[in-house]
Amino acid sequence: MAGNKDLTESKEDRRRRRNRAAAAIGALALLVAVLAGAPWFLSDYQLSLMVNVACYIVLTIAWALFSGTTRLVSFATSAFFGVGMYTVAMLIKVLPLYATFAAAIGVGAALALIVGVLTLRISGMFFVIFGFGLSEMIRELMVWWEINRTHTMGRYVYVPFDTTMIYEHLLALAVLVFLIGWQLRRSRFGLALLLIGEDETMARQVGINVPFSKVAIFIVSAMFMSLAGALMAPRFGFINPNFAFNPLVSFVVVIMAFLGGLQRLWGPALGVIPLIMLSEKLQTEFPFWFSVLLGLVFMVIVYFLPRGVTGLLEDAWAALGRPLELPRGLTGPLIDAWAWLSRPIVLPRGVAGVIEDRWTKLLPRPTEKR
Amino acid sequence: MSVIEVILGGVILGGLYALVAIGFNLQYGMARIVNLAYGEFLMGAAFAAFWMFTLFHINPIVGMIFSAPATFGANWLVYRALMTPLVRRARTREQLEGETILATFGLLFVLRGAATLAFSANNRFYDYLGEPLHIFGFTFAANRVLAFAMACVFGVAIWIALNRTRFGAALRALAIDPIGAELVGIDVRGLSGLAFAGGGALVAAAGTLVSTFLTFNPSIGIEFTMKALVVVIMGGVGNMGGSLIAGVLLGVAEALCSYFVDSGLTLAVAYALFLIVLVVRPRGLFGTP
DSSP: OGGGGGTSOOHHHHHHHHHHHHHHHHHHHHHHHHHHTGGGTSOHHHHHHHHHHHHHHHHHHHHHHHHHHHOOOOOOHHHHHHHHHHHHHHHTTTSOHHHHHHHHHHHHHHHHHHHIIIIITTOHHHHHHHHHHHHHHHHHHHHHHIIIIIOOSOEEOOOSOOHHHHHHHHHHHHHHHHHHHHHHHHSHHHHHHHHHHHOHHHHHHTTOOHHHHHHHHHHHHHHHHHHHHHHHHHHHSEEOHHHHSOTHHHHHHHHHHHHHOSSSTTHHHHHHHHHHHHHHHHHHHOHHHHHHHHHHHHHHHHHHOTTHHHHHHHHHHHHHHSOOOOOOTTHHHHHHHHHHHTSOOOOOOHHHHHHHHHHHHHSOOOOOOO | OOHHHHHHHHHHHHHHHHHHHHHHHIIIIISOOOOTTHHHHHHHHHHHHHHHHHHHOOOHHHHHHHHHHHHHHHHHHHIIIIIHHHHHHOOSHHHHHHHHHHHHHHHHHHHHHHHHHHHOSOOBOOOSSOSEEEETTEEEEHHHHHHHHHHHHHHHHHHHHHHSSHHHHHHHHHHHOHHHHHHTTOOHHHHHHHHHHHHHHHHHHHHHHHHHHSOBOTTOHHHHHHHHHHHHHHHOTTOHHHHHHHHHHHHHHHHHHHHHTOTTOHHHHHHHHHHHHHHHOTTOTTOOO
16 A cells, blocks of 8 residues: 555645646636626727737647647648638528538538548658648639639628627637647546657557547647637638638747647647737738748747747746755855865774775675575 | 640649659658758749849859759758758657758748848749740740750759769668668768758759749749649659659649649649549558558
8 A cells, every 4th residue: 555655645735736726717717707808998909909819829729739739730720710711701691600600610620530531540741741731722722613613702701790709709719729628638538649649659559549539639629720710700801712721820820839839738829929919010011021030930949949938937937946046155165165174084994994894705794584 | 735735745844843853852852851941942043043034134044053053052051050950859750850840841931031022022924935846746835845854854864863873872872771871881961961952953953944934923932842742752752763753743634634624723733643642552652562
């Protein structure tokens, strides 16, 4: 029973852990309540920024659900985002609004299923390459379809779904994806995914169904991305394929997630705000510098901050908790000298010592019988 | 326009894709680096040819004598300065692939943004050898035929360099087994740098040839990177002959699609081809199962 002592936590520990969890949940609830009230005290411009922030928080956390655990970089975000948006645009005339949202989730999930089954089974490289051009390919197909078959270039989405409504829905979606990610980290399935990312051979050896797990989490992640795209559709009013399938969305999401760091669930969300501020500042004044700066920021992260901003914060936090080391100054050598002088004296052993050593060598002590 | 003529036009285009893919294969198959910024060097060479032609009336083929060595040097520097730290810290091949994808992904944005700043996002075109050429009763644009001929010349040169020289033998050893290559005394790090730079020189040549017959702007690079990736995966990583055949196959498929369906679907064709290969032969066209 002695071995189990470390595994069972004491009552004191359990109480402390529960208090911490309650504090975290309370803080989160308070934050969400404040954010939900934001439309009533922010200006229109600030609210539109908040819509972008909420949208990208959903996208980056959904991205991290898949890529943060399996460690396969997915460049397919804009494909799912665009599919969600364009599904709403195509169906808005025939279906009620919430039914189009449901359809968007379904189409996104179906696309993820096809892509996942075809590419995730084989090798990581195939998946990355395929994701890299997926949204570009869908854009080409949609442009061709709209021009040659339906003879429309662009669709109007006019529905009574104003910015406040979009914002509240996106916020709810962000909370949902966060909670799912939180539960995932504590579940057997989440552990299986983490192991796949660590060592796929090992994962297969311990009996995890690797292809199924990868495809399943890819579909979950894609469903959130599609729904985010669907919710953003009424915001733009006029949508065409070139607008919906903008590859920049997938690239920005990857950069945001890496900037925030993937160690913690809330890490990716931390990367969203600085990048949206940067793009807001630059896209109006120096639109072409945005691309250069984005690339430079990303390269700095890859080379110098592999753990993202979260890593920096954690290091700073750990440094705060460390016992303080006072500078030693001039008194340092004095203290050292005093310590040297006052060390215990080792007496010389002399001839008696040699005889003693010989004696013990000749007559070794009998070893104790077990 | 007959179907045979369409197919021949596809072969001509495919020769160029094969050239682009062989350069990419030198970087991916030999130096083990997935370079997502590869197409940006093609775009850079296209702009270099454009400016040399419009400002100084330098023939693009002659201009290649300047732009190919310059891109060779630039790529060698990229390998030395940016890729070597990643090669040092990567423990497995998969890890190196992942890290280089991320790093060159950042480089892609920097290079494309810099090109847009310098040259603006406008479409560019210049007229060089635009007149029709009649061969065996078929009609082709002279600049496309020239591009195909040059691609053939480069292809043969690469083949001779790889299969008939000591240097090429060392490179092929690198593609098959880098650790074994190091054990028999091949300077893996130095040779990888040269292979990477060589791939850059090839893509500069391809960019110059592309600029003679296609309209281009600073964002065309990514399209060529994707096609090169697809062709290399189809033909087999490190397999130059495979890249050649897969490249020509892609060119023909694209030409047939633009003749029968629509010319705006080039990427969709590449992906369809990629998917078919993926499903039917997951180890590539010439891979051993």
